[in-house]
Each structure stands twice: as structure tokens, then as C-alpha cells.
Amino acid sequence: TKGDPEIGATIAARVCVACHAEDGTSPMPNTPRLAGQHATYLVKQMKDYRAGRRTSEVMGNFIGALTEEEIPHVAAYYAAQEVIPGVVTDPSLLDLGRRVYDDGNPGSGIPACSGCHGDEGEGTRRFPQLAGQDVGYTVEQMRRYAVGERTNDRGLMQTVADRMTEAETLAVAQYIASL
Ligand code: HEM
Ligand code: HEM
Known part of the structure; x- marks a missing residue:
């Protein structure tokens, strides 16, 4: 199913923004930016966390806050955010x-x-x-x-x-x- 970014925005606001921010540029260290990422890739990673194919203590917990049906909407939301330059430390x-x-x-x-x-x-x-x-x-x-x-x-x-x-x-x- 094709995700709806507007529905995705309300789902993201519920839990994901704490770490991935509203614009998908994470303020937390070692946390991925999701802004502009391909929706197909985001969907796949979320399904992999859910199924235990990709393991992460943090995401393993938070993915449970989403239903299967919500996944494409959140992916569409973050995919639609603008990519802004990252932070070069060296x-x-x-x-x-x-x-x-x-x-x-x-x-x-x-x-x-x-x-x-x-x-x-x-x-x-x-x-x-x-x-x-x-x-x-x-x-x-x-x-x-x-x-x-x-x-x-x-x-x-x-x-x-x-x-x-x-x-x-x-x-x-x-x-x-x-x-
Ligand atoms: C990784 C989505 C909530 C911290 C990821 C990835 C996705 C994602 C798609 C993989 C990114 C990639 O492969 O480039 C979401 C969604 C959330 C959510 C949709 C809301 C349900 C959170 C929260 C935190 C968090 C609340 C912090 C407490 C992280 C971290 C990783 C990650 C640390 C990297 C994990 C690893 O090494 O595999 N998230 N996230 N996420 N997220 Fe979230
Ligand atoms: C995923 C880096 C070369 C295919 C990734 C990720 C990183 C990365 C950091 C994880 C992305 C994320 O979690 O958001 C690099 C670097 C490369 C390189 C630094 C060169 C030194 C390649 C090449 C291929 C490739 C040559 C193809 C032959 C992939 C694929 C994934 C991936 C398929 C995603 C796997 C999945 O769906 O979970 N790469 N990559 N990469 N890379 Fe590379």
C-alpha cells in the first residue's frame, strides 16, 4: 500500500520525533537521519526490526509502537522531508x-x-x-x-x-x- 505522509506525520509525532525529529534530522548521537530516505528502504528496515531480522535494542522496542498498517505512512512522511547537509566533524x-x-x-x-x-x-x-x-x-x-x-x-x-x-x-x- 502507498503511504500517506499526512497520516504519517501524526504517527511520527506520537513517538518517533523524540529521536528522529520532526524533520528527520536526528538531534541524538549515533541515530540515523531519515529525511529524504527512500520510502521503500524505510518500510523494509521497519519490517526487518519488527521481524527481528535487524536487531537494535532501541528500535526493537519502539517499532512495537507501530501497527503493520502504520509503517508505510510513517515511511512516506520521513521520505518527504527535505535533505539538509549533515555535520562534518573532521x-x-x-x-x-x-x-x-x-x-x-x-x-x-x-x-x-x-x-x-x-x-x-x-x-x-x-x-x-x-x-x-x-x-x-x-x-x-x-x-x-x-x-x-x-x-x-x-x-x-x-x-x-x-x-x-x-x-x-x-x-x-x-x-x-x-x-
Ligand atoms: C533506526 C524509524 C523511533 C532511535 C531507525 C531506522 C528507521 C527508524 C527506519 C533505520 C534507519 C536506516 O536504516 O537508515 C523509526 C520510527 C520510529 C522510531 C518510524 C517511531 C515509531 C525511535 C526512537 C528512538 C530511535 C523513539 C530513540 C529512543 C533509533 C536508533 C536507530 C534507529 C538509535 C539505529 C538503530 C540501529 O543501529 O539499527 N529508526 N524510529 N528511533 N532509530 Fe528509530
Ligand atoms: C547499506 C555504506 C558500498 C549496497 C549501507 C549502509 C551504509 C552503507 C552506511 C546502511 C545505510 C543505513 O543504515 O541507512 C556504504 C559504503 C560503501 C558502500 C561506505 C563503500 C565503501 C556499497 C556497494 C553496494 C552497496 C558497492 C552494492 C554492491 C548496499 C545495500 C544496502 C546498503 C543493498 C542496504 C541493505 C538493506 O536493505 O538493509 N551501505 N556502502 N553498498 N548498501 Fe552500502
């Missing part, structure tokens, strides 16, 4: 981050992030938007993919994350925040 890492994002690292077999997530981090229906994402959140998700703690559809991301050095991960997270 600009000195942006050059390395751009290189990793655009070209990967052929020496260690890291593919270009842009190949799936788009030149500007815009993503597609299939691949999540990364543009403007919170640095701490991105670093933590890469760690989880690498060690197998984020298990939902980790096929593609696990190999990518596993081949990255800590310095590359931090740098690419800064670049993503700048997009």
Missing part, C-alpha cells in the same frame, strides 16, 4: 573519504560506494540514500556489517565493510555527511 578526512566513496580501493578490493549509493549519495529504490547521514551512525553500521551484527541483507555490505580499514571507514563517513 574536514581533514574529506579528501580520503571522497576517494574511497568515488573509487573504492582497488588494492584491497573495496568497490566504489557510488556504484550502488549514487554519485551524490542519493541512492535508489533498492539502495539507501547516504547523503548527509550522521557520522557516528555510519561508522557503527559499517562495524556491525563487518562483524555480522547487522544481518539483514548484509550480503553486499558485509564484503565491503570487512575490507575497509578503520581510517577508511571514518573518512568515508565524513564524506557521506558532507554530501
